[in-house]
Amino acid sequence: MPELMGIVLEQGAATRQLLHEIEIQRPTSRYNRDLLVFLGNLCEILNKEIAKASAQVVADSASQAALRRLVIMCSSALCEVHRLCQYFDHTDNLSVCVPMMQLLNKLGKDIGQGKPFILRGDFEYTYSYYPLGRDLHRLAKSISSEAVPISEHFACFAFPIAKKGYTLPNCALVHELGHLIVDANDLIGVAVNKKPDLSGKIDDILKSRAAAGDQLDFDIIKRTNQASRVLENWMHEVLADLIGMHLLGPAHLFAFMHFIGHIGVYQRDDPEHPCSAYRMKLMLKAARVLGWESTLQETPMAWQEAQRIAQLPRESGDFRFDAADQCLPIIEPALFELAGETCRSATYKPKVFASGKDQMLSLLSHGIPPVEVLVSRQGKRKFRVSAPVTILNVGWFCYESSFPGWDQKFPKLTTIERGQVLDRLIIKAMEISFVKSAESKARTRRH
Ligand SMILES: [Zn+2]
Numbered sequence: 094m095p096e097l098m099g100i101v102l103e104q105g106a107a108t109r110q111l112l113h114e115i116e117i118q119r120p121t122s123r124y125n126r127d128l129l130v131f132l133g134n135l136c137e138i139l140n141k142e143i144a145k146a147s148a149q150v151v152a153d154s155a156s157q158a159a160l161r162r163l164v165i166m167c168s169s170a171l172c173e174v175h176r177l178c179q180y181f182d183h184t185d186n187l188s189v190c191v192p193m194m195q196l197l198n199k200l201g202k203d204i205g206q207g208k209p210f211i212l213r214g215d216f217e218y219t220y221s222y223y224p225l226g227r228d229l230h231r232l233a234k235s236i237s238s239e240a241v242p243i244s245e246h247f248a249c250f251a252f253p254i255a256k257k258g259y260t261l262p263n264c265a266l267v268h269e270l271g272h273l274i275v276d277a278n279d280l281i282g283v284a285v286n287k288k289p290d291l292s293g294k295i296d297d298i299l300k301s302r303a304a305a306g307d308q309l310d311f312d313i314i315k316r317t318n319q320a321s322r323v324l325e326n327w328m329h330e331v332l333a334d335l336i337g338m339h340l341l342g343p344a345h346l347f348a349f350m351h352f353i354g355h356i357g358v359y360q361r362d363d364p365e366h367p368c369s370a371y372r373m374k375l376m377l378k379a380a381r382v383l384g385w386e387s388t389l390q391e392t393p394m395a396w397q398e399a400q401r402i403a404q405l406p407r408e409s410g411d412f413r414f415d416a417a418d419q420c421l422p423i424i425e426p427a428l429f430e431l432a433g434e435t436c437r438s439a440t441y442k443p444k445v446f447a448s449g450k451d452q453m454l455s456l457l458s459h460g461i462p463p464v465e466v467l468v469s470r471q472g473k474r475k476f477r478v479s480a481p482v483t484i485l486n487v488g489w490f491c492y493e494s495s496f497p498g499w500d501q502k503f504p505k506l507t508t509i510e511r512g513q514v515l516d517r518l519i520i521k522a523m524e525i526s527f528v529k530s531a532e533s534k535a536r537t538r539r540h
Pocket of ligand 1: 268
């Protein structure tokens, strides 16, 4: 025990030193400063607990086992603090391009979230959501009841570092934002309350499998819990996909297709995600409900590919996946309803896209960032600034329709090069759109 205590005391001192070094670098963003304050406080709490435990080791040898547990817990919490400190090392060059960050902030704010989050490049080709505020709160609470100055909805999103300078593939980040929205509103709890008979249904499915001779030594209660956990994870995924479809429209679906084009289609379920075919089917259903179906049919190749993926057979998995697969359709209507209610004020509409699409596609084909379109209002013609979400959708539309009109302006560029030029134009357009909207807000305030 004294040896263990020595190691943990050293670990505590090293963490304090590491945080001090990060402090000297003075993180520029508010989110990073909040995270640093939180980690500093957590580290101090842990060090205090370890010092208290260290004094007790000498005074009372009877409580050694309890102390040991406490010290081990503090040690693993310090490891977590260390892990998060690594984030500060490359914070500036591992984050996504600014307009994408602005868009995510805007979407978060539009549906009343406005929660802080950090974006972080990942060397693997993956997108992920890590609810670090929630996890750290739990950790801090289990050690000490002292208040922690960080939002429980402080989350970290990762995106593939290979796509750092791009906007179109990173539309997949809106799915990750969807996860944050699900957690911040406890949508899983709300959905389960809407269908309280779900766990009974899982019981029935498992019992009938047991009766049919499948593993007769069934421990139903344990297995019901495992299957419920998988079902809840899948509900999280479904809600994040539906929120993505609401906030971004077709761009969300295209980004999903692009992503699985890179990593391959999942025909197998996993404990976190249902298979790709199910997710695609669901997104196509959302597209129909939200009025996007005819728009999607204007890009026939992507449309056919989406249908193909949606119809891929699901490979049968273990009892947890089979039970969750049978239960998902029961809860699906409630999930559609919840996503609709949550995104009501920010759902992107097909008519907004249709009103500027052709002009914007034409601007792109001339190498011009598609920011403004000419509209007639009350007999007068004037320029209207396009919203960032419209710009992204037009970008995807251009890509999925094989760059209409580009042969004249860019005859020598390969498809990959055209993709890069397209993304540069989209970034520029989003930047200008954000500037113009800030300008017009400032002007309205002045009047
Ligand atoms: Zn997800």
